[in-house]
Amino acid sequence: MGLQKQLLQLFMLLVSSFSCYSSLNQDPLSNYLDKTSAYDNSAYPTYFGTINDEDQDGDFEPNFNYEPDESSNFESFSEVGSPSSSIKVVNVNDFGAKGDGTDATEAFEKAWEEACSSTDGAVLLVPQSKKYLLRKITFSGPCKSELTMKVYGIIEASANRADYKKDTRHWILFQNIQNFKIEGGGTFDGKGDIWWKNSCKIDKSRALTFYNCKNLSVKNLRIRDAQQIHISIEQCFNVQALNLLITAPERSPNTDGIHVAGTRKIQIISCVIKTGDDCISIVSGSQNVQAMDITCGPGHGISIGSLGAGKSEAHVSDIFVDTAKLSGTTNGVRIKSWQGGSGNANKITFQNVYMHNVTNPIIIDQNYCDQTDPCNEQESAVQVKDVVYKNIRGTSASDVAVKFDCSKGYPCRGVVLQNINLVREGGNQAKALCKSVKLTKIGGVTPNCP
Numbered sequence: 001m002g003l004q005k006q007l008l009q010l011f012m013l014l015v016s017s018f019s020c021y022s023s024l025n026q027d028p029l030s031n032y033l034d035k036t037s038a039y040d041n042s043a044y045p046t047y048f049g050t051i052n053d054e055d056q057d058g059d060f061e062p063n064f065n066y067e068p069d070e071s072s073n074f075e076s077f078s079e080v081g082s083p084s085s086s087i088k089v090v091n092v093n094d095f096g097a098k099g100d101g102t103d104a105t106e107a108f109e110k111a112w113e114e115a116c117s118s119t120d121g122a123v124l125l126v127p128q129s130k131k132y133l134l135r136k137i138t139f140s141g142p143c144k145s146e147l148t149m150k151v152y153g154i155i156e157a158s159a160n161r162a163d164y165k166k167d168t169r170h171w172i173l174f175q176n177i178q179n180f181k182i183e184g185g186g187t188f189d190g191k192g193d194i195w196w197k198n199s200c201k202i203d204k205s206r207a208l209t210f211y212n213c214k215n216l217s218v219k220n221l222r223i224r225d226a227q228q229i230h231i232s233i234e235q236c237f238n239v240q241a242l243n244l245l246i247t248a249p250e251r252s253p254n255t256d257g258i259h260v261a262g263t264r265k266i267q268i269i270s271c272v273i274k275t276g277d278d279c280i281s282i283v284s285g286s287q288n289v290q291a292m293d294i295t296c297g298p299g300h301g302i303s304i305g306s307l308g309a310g311k312s313e314a315h316v317s318d319i320f321v322d323t324a325k326l327s328g329t330t331n332g333v334r335i336k337s338w339q340g341g342s343g344n345a346n347k348i349t350f351q352n353v354y355m356h357n358v359t360n361p362i363i364i365d366q367n368y369c370d371q372t373d374p375c376n377e378q379e380s381a382v383q384v385k386d387v388v389y390k391n392i393r394g395t396s397a398s399d400v401a402v403k404f405d406c407s408k409g410y411p412c413r414g415v416v417l418q419n420i421n422l423v424r425e426g427g428n429q430a431k432a433l434c435k436s437v438k439l440t441k442i443g444g445v446t447p448n449c450p
Contacts, residue, residue, distance in 0.1 A: 088122040090115040092132065099130025099153060105137055116143035126186060128152035135163040136170060141177035141213075151186035151221065157207070159191045161198075164205075171227060173209045181217040190226035196252050206232040206259075210239075219243050228254040230275065232261065235285075239266040244273075250298040252276035257299065260286050269293055278303045279329070284314035284343070294324040301331035301358070304348065306368050308341015308382040319348045326353065328397075332361035335387070336368040339407070340378040346414075348387045355394030357425050362389055364415075364437070366407040381407035386414040393421040401430035401447055404437040411436035418442035 090111050093099060097107035115122035122145065126132065130153035157171050158164075164171070171190060174180070190207040207226035210216055211234045219242035223230045230246045233239055241258060248255040257273035260266060262285030272295040273279035279296035282289055282304045296302060302321055307314035314337070326332050333350040355361045364384055369375035384406065401422035406412035415437055421444060424430045434449035441448070 104132040146179040195227040297327035305336035307337040337382040351390035381410040402432035406436035
C-alpha cells in the first residue's frame with residue numbers, strides 16, 4: 001500500500017505540473033534589444049510582461065518557463081523529478097501537517113529530513129489549496145541527491161515574535177545545499193506588519209534566505225509582506241531566480257525584494273517587485289550578476305551597494321542589468337558607497353531601461369550617508385569605474401535626472417552615457433549634476449553634464 005500511495009502522489013504531481021505549465025506563452029523581446037548591444041539574446045532569452053501586474057491579493061499563476069541555453073555561461077543541473085527518474089515524493093501532510101493554518105513546523109522538519117536523505121532524488125510536496133504556519137525553521141544540507149521543493153499552497157509566518165527569539169534575522173533558512181530547486185506557484189507570506197512597527201536597519205530580518213548553496217533555482221513563486229528582506233541570496237554559486245512576484249506596501253521599511261551578497265553567477269529574470277525598499281540590492285562579494293526583464297515599483301530602484309560602510313573593503317564586478325521598467329521609485333539605477341571605504345565597483349552595465357516618474361533615474365553617490373549624524377569627509381573611497389548607461393529613457397519626478405556625486409580622491413572613471421533621453425515628468429527639461437566623473441558620451445544624451 002505504501003508503494004501505491006507514493007506512485008499515486010507522483011502521478012498527481014505530474015498532472016498538476018503539466019496543467020500548470022502547458023499554457024505558458026513565451027514572448028521574446030528580441031526586437032526591443034539593440035543589435036549592437038553586448039547582450040547575447042540567444043544565450044540569455046528574455047521575456048516581457050510574463051507576470052500579470054495585479055495587486056498582491058489576486059491569483060498568481062506562473063506563465064513563464066525559462067531554461068538556460070547550452071551556450072549560457074551559467075552551469076545547469078539535471079531536472080529533478082523527471083518521469084524517468086526514480087524519485088521519492090515526500091508530502092508534508094504525511095508527517096502531520098494539516099494545512100489548515102495551524103503550526104506545521106515539526107512536520108516540515110521531518111519531511112525535509114526524509115527528502116534530504118533520499119539517494120535517488122526527491123520532491124518535497126506542499127499541496128495546493130492548503131495553508132501552513134511555520135515558525136523559524138532551517139532546512140540544512142548537504143542532501144544525498146538532487147531535491148525539488150514544490151510549493152503549491154500557502155506558507156505563512158508565525159505572527160508571534162517570541163518564536164524568533166533565538167534568531168531574529170531569519171524566518172526560513174536554506175543552507176549548505178547543492179542542486180536544489182524551489183518552485184510551484186505557491187505563496188510565502190511573511191506577516192511583516194508586526195515587524196515593520198519595530199523596524200531596525202541593523203541585522204535586517206529575512207523571509208527566505210539561501211546561504212552557501214550551489215546550483216540553486218528559485219522560480220514561479222510569490223513572496224509577500226516579508227519581515228524585512230524578502231529573498232536574500234548569500235555566499236551562493238550558480239543561481240537562477242525566475243518569474244517571482246514580490247510585494248509589500250510602499251511604506252513597509254527595509255523590505256528589499258531580492259538581496260544579493262557574496263554570490264557569483266546569478267541570473268534574476270522576469271521578476272515583478274513592488275516593495276518599500278530596493279527592488280534588487282547587490283552588495284560586496286557579488287560577481288557576474290545578471291538582472292533581466294525586471295519590473296520595479298514602488299520601491300527604491302535597482303541598487304549596487306551600499307558599499308564600504310565602516311571603512312570596509314568592498315568588491316563588486318560584472319553586473320549586467322538589461323530590460324527593466326521602473327515606475328514611481330525613489331531611485332532608478334543606483335550605485336552607492338560610503339566615504340572611507342576601499343575596493344572596487346566595476347564592469348557594470350545598465351541598458352534598455354524605461355523610467356516613469358522616478359525621482360533619481362541615474363545616480364552614483366560616493367558620499368552616501370544613511371545615518372542621523374552627518375558623515376565627515378574622508379580621503380578614501382570605493383573606486384567606481386567602467387560603468388555603462390545605454391538606451392535609458394523616460395521621465396524624472398525631480399529636476400535632476402542624472403547625478404554623479406563622485407569622490408574627489410577617487411573620481412568615477414570610464415563612465416559611458418549612450419542614447420539617454422530623460423525629461424521632467426510633464427515634459428519639461430531635466431538637469432544633470434556631475435562632480436568628479438570622467439565621462440564618455442555616445443549618441444544623443446539628455447540631460448547632458450555641463
